[in-house]
Amino acid sequence: MANEAQEAGGIHFPFPFTPYSIQKDFMAALYQVLEGGKIGIFESPTGTGKSLSLICGALSWLRDFEQKKRQEEARLLAAETVSLSDGKDLSSSLSSSCQEAPGPPRPPGEPDWVTQFVQKKEERDLVDRLKEEQVRRKKREERLQQIRHNTQLRQAAKRARQDEEETERILRLSKAMLAAGAGAEVPEPLTSGEEELILVEYESDEERGAARRVDEDEDDLEEEHVTKIYYCSRTHSQLAQFVHEVRKSPFGKDTRLVSLGSRQNLCVNEDVRMLGSVQLISDRCLEMQRSKHEKKSKAEEEKPKKRKQESQAACPFYNCEQLQQLRDEVLAEVKDIEQLVALGKEARACPYYGSRFAIPAAQLVVLPYQMLLHAATRQAAGIRLQGQVVVIDEAHNLIDTIMGIHSAEVSGSQLCHAHSQLLQYMERYRKRLKAKNLMYIKQILYLLEKFVAVLGGNIKQNPNTQSLSQTGTELKTINDFLFQSQIDNINLFKVQRYCEKSMVSRKLFGFTERYGAVLTPCREQPKLAGFQHFLQSLQPRVAEEAPVEEVEARAPRPASPLMHIEGFLAALTTANRDGRVILSRQGSLSQSSLKFLLLNPAVPFAQVVRECRAVVIAGGTMQPVSDFREQLLACAGVEAERVVEFSCGHVIPPDNILPLIICSGPSNQQLEFTYQKRELPQMMDETGRILCNLCNVVPGGVVCFFPSYEYQRQVHAHWDKSGLLARLAVRKKIFKEPKRANQVEQVLMEYSRCIKCCGQAGGMLTGALLFSVVGGKMSEGINFSDNLGRCVIMVGMPYPNIKSPELQEKMAYLDQTLPRAPGQAPRGKALVENLCMKAVNQSIGRAIRHQKDFASIVLLDQRYARPPILAKLPAWIRDRVEVKATFGPAFAAVRKGRNPACSPGSCLTMGNPDRELKPRPAPSGTSRLPGPRHRQASHREKTS
Numbered sequence: 001m002a003n004e005a006q007e008a009g010g011i012h013f014p015f016p017f018t019p020y021s022i023q024k025d026f027m028a029a030l031y032q033v034l035e036g037g038k039i040g041i042f043e044s045p046t047g048t049g050k051s052l053s054l055i056c057g058a059l060s061w062l063r064d065f066e067q068k069k070r071q072e073e074a075r076l077l078a079a080e081t082v083s084l085s086d087g088k089d090l091s092s093s094l095s096s097s098c099q100e101a102p103g104p105p106r107p108p109g110e111p112d113w114v115t116q117f118v119q120k121k122e123e124r125d126l127v128d129r130l131k132e133e134q135v136r137r138k139k140r141e142e143r144l145q146q147i148r149h150n151t152q153l154r155q156a157a158k159r160a161r162q163d164e165e166e167t168e169r170i171l172r173l174s175k176a177m178l179a180a181g182a183g184a185e186v187p188e189p190l191t192s193g194e195e196e197l198i199l200v201e202y203e204s205d206e207e208r209g210a211a212r213r214v215d216e217d218e219d220d221l222e223e224e225h226v227t228k229i230y231y232c233s234r235t236h237s238q239l240a241q242f243v244h245e246v247r248k249s250p251f252g253k254d255t256r257l258v259s260l261g262s263r264q265n266l267c268v269n270e271d272v273r274m275l276g277s278v279q280l281i282s283d284r285c286l287e288m289q290r291s292k293h294e295k296k297s298k299a300e301e302e303k304p305k306k307r308k309q310e311s312q313a314a315c316p317f318y319n320c321e322q323l324q325q326l327r328d329e330v331l332a333e334v335k336d337i338e339q340l341v342a343l344g345k346e347a348r349a350c351p352y353y354g355s356r357f358a359i360p361a362a363q364l365v366v367l368p369y370q371m372l373l374h375a376a377t378r379q380a381a382g383i384r385l386q387g388q389v390v391v392i393d394e395a396h397n398l399i400d401t402i403m404g405i406h407s408a409e410v411s412g413s414q415l416c417h418a419h420s421q422l423l424q425y426m427e428r429y430r431k432r433l434k435a436k437n438l439m440y441i442k443q444i445l446y447l448l449e450k451f452v453a454v455l456g457g458n459i460k461q462n463p464n465t466q467s468l469s470q471t472g473t474e475l476k477t478i479n480d481f482l483f484q485s486q487i488d489n490i491n492l493f494k495v496q497r498y499c500e501k502s503m504v505s506r507k508l509f510g511f512t513e514r515y516g517a518v519l520t521p522c523r524e525q526p527k528l529a530g531f532q533h534f535l536q537s538l539q540p541r542v543a544e545e546a547p548v549e550e551v552e553a554r555a556p557r558p559a560s561p562l563m564h565i566e567g568f569l570a571a572l573t574t575a576n577r578d579g580r581v582i583l584s585r586q587g588s589l590s591q592s593s594l595k596f597l598l599l600n601p602a603v604p605f606a607q608v609v610r611e612c613r614a615v616v617i618a619g620g621t622m623q624p625v626s627d628f629r630e631q632l633l634a635c636a637g638v639e640a641e642r643v644v645e646f647s648c649g650h651v652i653p654p655d656n657i658l659p660l661i662i663c664s665g666p667s668n669q670q671l672e673f674t675y676q677k678r679e680l681p682q683m684m685d686e687t688g689r690i691l692c693n694l695c696n697v698v699p700g701g702v703v704c705f706f707p708s709y710e711y712q713r714q715v716h717a718h719w720d721k722s723g724l725l726a727r728l729a730v731r732k733k734i735f736k737e738p739k740r741a742n743q744v745e746q747v748l749m750e751y752s753r754c755i756k757c758c759g760q761a762g763g764m765l766t767g768a769l770l771f772s773v774v775g776g777k778m779s780e781g782i783n784f785s786d787n788l789g790r791c792v793i794m795v796g797m798p799y800p801n802i803k804s805p806e807l808q809e810k811m812a813y814l815d816q817t818l819p820r821a822p823g824q825a826p827r828g829k830a831l832v833e834n835l836c837m838k839a840v841n842q843s844i845g846r847a848i849r850h851q852k853d854f855a856s857i858v859l860l861d862q863r864y865a866r867p868p869i870l871a872k873l874p875a876w877i878r879d880r881v882e883v884k885a886t887f888g889p890a891f892a893a894v895r896k897g898r899n900p901a902c903s904p905g906s907c908l909t910m911g912n913p914d915r916e917l918k919p920r921p922a923p924s925g926t927s928r929l930p931g932p933r934h935r936q937a938s939h940r941e942k943t944s
């Protein structure tokens with residue numbers, strides 16, 4: 001389809017087709033947010049072309065921004081040249097250009113010569129900055145040569161130091177061998193490759209000042225980052241769909257786009273990919289790169305001796321020339337993750353590192369949530385947010401995502417395993433480890449012991465057989481937990497830095513991989529059994545002894561438990577007021593756990609909004625917006641004036657949706673599914689009668705959402721016993737959402753196939769009924785478009801568990817932290833309502849997925865009619881919702897076909913509410929053909 005140029009607000013927006021009016025408004029508002037450096041909260045329902053509006057609006061702004069920057073640089077440099085050659089004043093040369101982009105207004109009555117002086121000074125400062133930038137670029141090559149020379153000197157000094165250390169080691173070994181007769185202990189000789197498991201000498205930050213300065217010089221040589229847009233979403237499939245939309249847009253051929261992903265998605269080294277675990281793949285990759293760089297700095301005479309080992313350790317896909325070639329090909333054409341992997345295999349270059357090398361020159365970077373929102377991951381990926389634009393799509397669960405990323409949990413079993421492994425590692429290499437390594441290892445062992453003790457266990461016993469005298473959940477502030485654990489005297493910041501720099505968890509993983517597990521979790525062992533097993537297994541295991549079939553059938557190997565504990569230690573460095581520690585004692589030590597809960601998601605998000613030029617938070621359903629404003633932006637220090645909200649309606653006609661709030665059922669039973677009432681037999685019977693009536697008149701698929709899996713099970717069992725399930729099955733084949741994720745696709749395929757077959761065959765069976773759970777696997781990311789979802793029913797209000805310690809602490813935190821306006825509900829109570837309505841909005845949004853779609857949305861609970869709850873529905877639903885106090889008018893609205901979801905010609909009677917309603921023959925002399933709206937709806941139903 002030919003591209004069309006669209007004007008909105010005087011701005012030129014290329015678009016692949018004629019956009020909807022709401023898309024024009026969306027792009028204009030987005031452009032103003034980016035231009036003004038604002039924080040935008042954008043809501044655009046699914047089916048309104050949100051992705052394409054984001055692409056064309058944001059890239060149009062980037063196009064104009066780059067053009068203005070080039071014109072300004074060229075104009076100022078040209079004006080400076082003319083000024084110097086003609087001897088004219090710079091301000092007179094630029095007077096016309098300055099009128100186009102005037103600076104801040106001057107005070108009234110200010111003399112002209114003052115205005116001219118200030119204007120001339122600002123212009124000369126800008127020219128000076130441009131000249132300085134050019135000078136820096138010219139000097140970069142000279143600095144590169146100098147730093148390369150410094151690097152060579154440093155490597156030479158390092159080699160000399162290593163030679164001295166080797167000489168000293170040989171001398172010490174000789175002395176030890178000579179003193180062997182006197183009873184002196186000699187370190188046991190290392191086996192082949194075992195030297196890689198030993199920690200290198202650790203230097204603290206204070207001891208590596210000179211090296212750090214040189215490293216900073218090398219960092220300055222990195223390619224300059226151009227102004228770019230970072231687009232992030234939840235899943236790789238959503239990112240791939242976005243890249244596909246970019247490719248189809250008018251910007252597809254001219255945009256330098258790079259897709260980022262994890263090593264698990266981008267690694268092309270099969271030996272590394274087969275490790276399975278994300279953590280193991282990352283650790284092995286880093287180990288291979290570190291090993292390669294270290295081996296390059298060895299002396300030439302050492303190379304023949306370790307050639308075989310180097311060929312096994314170095315990654316063949318990490319080559320500078322190949323990576324540079326891959327980087328250029330990535331930027332030349334828009335590619336998604338799969339295409340990037342295929343290109344990496346063809347070029348024999350690593351897509352993971354090739355994509356990162358392409359970041360500085362890219363205009364659009366596509367990446368997952370976690371990579372952008374986690375500071376350490378962001379830094380490791382080479383992402384710089386200073387002055388850039390960030391677009392966070394599918395952001396309805398942004399707060400939960402941030403809290404999940406920065407929370408950590410470790411079990412008692414992991415603590416005991418890590419302690420056992422690290423203790424035996426230290427015993428094995430005690431005589432080869434430097435004093436600082438031993439000191440930090442002992443500190444980590446002490447921390448692990450105290451963590452187990454605070455749970456009520458003993459580090460020296462098997463965690464599976466330890467019964468705890470005290471059970472339950474206890475919640476502590478960070479400081480209280482540190483004092484109770486008796487670890488307040490240890491500097492956790494230094495321990496965390498040591499774990500990061502020394503890579504002790506990776507060394508420990510290699511140690512356990514080489515010598516096997518040392519703590520058997522399945523049965524109780526004598527106190528010395530683990531150590532004796534360790535002594536017996538010092539000889540490396542031969543991989544060839546295992547059959548190939550057995551190796552292939554093995555499950556992905558778990559990461560070292562110390563890796564999880566490192567995340568917990570890092571979380572404990574959070575400010576005391578922003579987090580809590582939850583001690584969960586569950587009978588046995590192995591089932592008990594320590595969990596860090598982040599209470600203030602604004603802490604990690606503050607750096608993003610502080611560094612970025614503009615941030616856009618977008619989604620199909622963003623209501624209620626108050627959570628984003630208060631919990632995320634206000635707490636992050638964002639002024640209210642900087643926040644811009646934009647919400648557009650839907651593109652569907654008003655008659656294509658019928659939202660109903662039903663307050664009572666056919667037998668006048670009040671519908672209020674509170675925790676106390678929802679399990680009453682009469683409440684479940686009334687719900688079943690409502691479903692029977694609706695299934696009689698709604699064609700195709702009906703999706704019914706329940707608050708929880710347990711309540712779904714209870715209702716299903718009650719209906720089965722009462723015979724109501726059989727009555728439902730006469731009109732709709734019944735499906736249930738499975739608990740196992742790998743069964744979801746199969747259920748959806750059978751559900752879709754059933755609806756398609758019923759539509760073609762006719763008969764009594766008119767479609768299918770799907771029982772789903774709010775917050776389950778089918779409440780997000782699944783499209784029940786067209787006949788798959790002609791009616792969405794929400795049973796009750798899915799409030800979260802108010803007795804949850806995490807939720808109670810979060811509510812208390814908000815009550816204490818956020819101010820409460822007069823007449824406003826407590827912040828904690830508002831949080832519970834917002835969590836409920838977010839889940840509702842996500843679930844009911846599964847139905848309407850495109851412009852010609854139509855459906856009914858039925859909310860079964862009188863509490864939905866309350867103004868505060870009603871205000872939290874999406875605007876495009878809230879403006880059309882009808883509140884029905886009784887079931888008769890609600891059923892009549894559906895039966896009479898006030899929206900196209902009503903099956904044509906279904907003239908129904910209302911009688912005994914316990915009796916299933918059936919169509920009756922049309923009276924003589926009347927036509928069964930639908931009216932104009934019905935005819936239009938029937939045609940849409942057949943063609944959609």
